[in-house]
Amino acid sequence: MVEYGAGSSTFFFSSYVDHYISIEHSPDYCRELERMAASQPHRSIKIYYMERNSSGFSIKHCFEQDSSLKSNVTSHIDIYCIPRNAYSFQAYRLWATGKRSTYTMYRDYVDFLSIYFREKKFDFIFLDGRARPQVAYAVLKQLNGLNAKVFIHDWNQRKEYHIIVKEFYNIIDQQMESNQVGGGGLVVLEKKSEDIGKDNINDIQWKYEKEPNWWI
Structure with missing residues (x-):
């Protein structure tokens, strides 16, 4: 299983699978996760601090949970820290005025799965981090069939997310009500067809909507 946006959900959902991959954009938060790893003695936890180069991504350095803390390991968690790209003026304006995450701001984070794990397919992907609509498009290539x-978390009130069900996904199930701050709610999606998602994110042929000004 893959998760975009590490946190308490990482330790919760990983208890249901043997191998859990989490992708996080904040180095500061990844260092906090290092501290939190000490409270997870039954998990094998590695945090990879990544950097991008001309050939893709490489590991800059790696945190590995103290082996003396491990006992009866039940799951393996690999967390990949992919720093945010530099703001452009346009991206900063969109963020400052509407709290919109653009592809330009989070390009490496959005693209990471399709580059570093390009040969792998996944059955379940959970989106709870930045640039969720753009990530939802980017991971289409990595889904293991229809x-x-x-x-996607926080679906109910974040209407800008809903463009992806017009273009790329079908809703399979949905939690309609939530008391969680930020809108809450959870939606379950499947991609519309095997042909969806083949274009680069910059070259999408939008059928039902214009490309949002915050998309790129």
């Missing part, structure tokens, strides 16, 4: 599921 029955693979994408879960």
